[in-house]
Amino acid sequence: MTWTKHDYDDIPGTYVFDGKQAHGAYPLNKLLFSFNCEGNRRDFERDAAAYCDRYGVAGRYKELVLTKDFLGMLRAGANIYYLAKMAIPRGTSVQDAGAAFQGISTEEFQAKLLAKGAGLKERLAKRGGYWNG
Amino acid sequence: MARIIGGVTSSHIPAVGNAIANGQTQEPYWKRFFDGYEPAKTWLREKHPDLAIVVYNDHGLNFFLDKVPTFALGCADVYHNDDEGWALAPVAPFKGDAQFSWHIAESLVEQDFDICTCQEMKVDHGFVNPLRALYGTCDPWPVTTIPLAVNTVQHPVPSARRCYRLGHALRRAVESYPDDLEVVVFGTGGLSHQLQGERAGLIDVEFDLQCMDKIANDPEWMTQFSNSEIMRRTGTEGIETIMWLVMRGALQSNVKLVHKHYHAPISNTGAGVLVLENYE
Numbered sequence: 001m002t003w004t005k006h007d008y009d010d011i012p013g014t015y016v017f018d019g020k021q022a023h024g025a026y027p028l029n030k031l032l033f034s035f036n037c038e039g040n041r042r043d044f045e046r047d048a049a050a051y052c053d054r055y056g057v058a059g060r061y062k063e064l065v066l067t068k069d070f071l072g073m074l075r076a077g078a079n080i081y082y083l084a085k086m087a088i089p090r091g092t093s094v095q096d097a098g099a100a101f102q103g104i105s106t107e108e109f110q111a112k113l114l115a116k117g118a119g120l121k122e123r124l125a126k127r128g129g130y131w132n133g
Numbered sequence: 134m135a136r137i138i139g140g141v142t143s144s145h146i147p148a149v150g151n152a153i154a155n156g157q158t159q160e161p162y163w164k165r166f167f168d169g170y171e172p173a174k175t176w177l178r179e180k181h182p183d184l185a186i187v188v189y190n191d192h193g194l195n196f197f198l199d200k201v202p203t204f205a206l207g208c209a210d211v212y213h214n215d216d217e218g219w220a221l222a223p224v225a226p227f228k229g230d231a232q233f234s235w236h237i238a239e240s241l242v243e244q245d246f247d248i249c250t251c252q253e254m255k256v257d258h259g260f261v262n263p264l265r266a267l268y269g270t271c272d273p274w275p276v277t278t279i280p281l282a283v284n285t286v287q288h289p290v291p292s293a294r295r296c297y298r299l300g301h302a303l304r305r306a307v308e309s310y311p312d313d314l315e316v317v318v319f320g321t322g323g324l325s326h327q328l329q330g331e332r333a334g335l336i337d338v339e340f341d342l343q344c345m346d347k348i349a350n351d352p353e354w355m356t357q358f359s360n361s362e363i364m365r366r367t368g369t370e371g372i373e374t375i376m377w378l379v380m381r382g383a384l385q386s387n388v389k390l391v392h393k394h395y396h397a398p399i400s401n402t403g404a405g406v407l408v409l410e411n412y413e
Contacts (some may be wrong), residue, residue, distance in 0.1 A: 123338070
């Protein structure tokens with residue numbers, strides 16, 4: 001039994017969510033999906049360990065959940081959109097998570113993003129055909 | 134006979150919903166992004182299409198990972214938004230057109246697109262936010278909708294080429310419906326962004342602009358790329374851009390470019406608005 005290799009496997013700093021990721025982390029993603037319901041989010045807050053047990057999230061997966069290790073969960077197969085269901089209601093934005101993935105502050109992460117738009121209006125004007133405010 | 138009058142693209146980032154809800158659209162961070170929607174809003178007001186087919190991906194509201202359809206079509210008279218755990222307040226339900234949906238489903242299957250039909254389908258921010266950006270938050274909504282969900286979340290996801298061809302089939306499906314309906318197709322999501330991993334925060338402005346120009350004028354160009362190539366260049370979540378090709382495939386090969394707007398960064402993404410109009 002072998003997981004098929006893909007030509008996206010070597011993209012650095014990237015964990016493409018495919019069958020291999022989804023299979024191992026199925027209970028973890030089921031737990032994260034449950035956070036669509038306010039009642040479930042409250043139950044988790046009350047007793048996270050018991051909540052993991054309810055969803056069959058055990059061993060290293062459980063440890064990652066209890067320590068709120070977002071990068072660890074991602075590497076272990078959590079889907080990023082599902083992970084956001086745990087992060088956002090707890091006050092961790094997608095940008096906070098992005099910063100945590102890189103080990104930098106949110107302000108540094110945001111500054112890096114803003115730099116991507118430097119000179120945009122001039123660039124669009126040169127290219128032509130774009131609405132440009 | 135039903136006809137497609139044109140297509141519109143829009144980002145569907147969650148923060149758009151909150152920016153509208155919190156009255157932040159004219160704040161410095163958001164102003165240019167939202168102002169660039171105005172010509173698209175004007176076009177929609179003037180053309181007033183009866184129905185919008187919204188091509189989007191579900192991020193874990195309607196579909197869990199137990200069943201992941203590659204393409205899924207809403208076949209109901211109403212679609213509800215709901216709590217998706219992302220701190221977005223749900224909006225008013227959307228009116229559907231079940232008879233038209235089932236006609237589209239039948240036509241697509243006949244054309245070898247074996248689409249999943251959904252008689253209940255919750256629509257998440259991927260569907261809702263483009264409508265909010267293009268119409269404002271309404272109750273009731275001024276347009277009937279049909280959701281068309283594309284799996285861009287769990288690989289394998291369909292190729293750009295497959296999405297483009299689905300668009301061709303969608304056009305034939307719409308044009309074979311007897312009712313006199315004017316239809317617009319919304320291609321949502323994109324452009325370049327990556328939310329996950331150490332490479333989070335990736336935006337490739339050059340590739341985004343090339344995508345916008347090519348999708349308007351030479352959409353076949355985009356179909357040369359594998360999903361791996363697209364993700365390498367635009368980020369894992371940038372793969373959503375393949376949904377623009379469903380919209381583009383549903384239009385004539387030569388279209389009138391009404392409006393083109395690009396902004397980056399907004400939230401974590403490069404965001405593009407295209408308004409493309411079919412010739413009469």
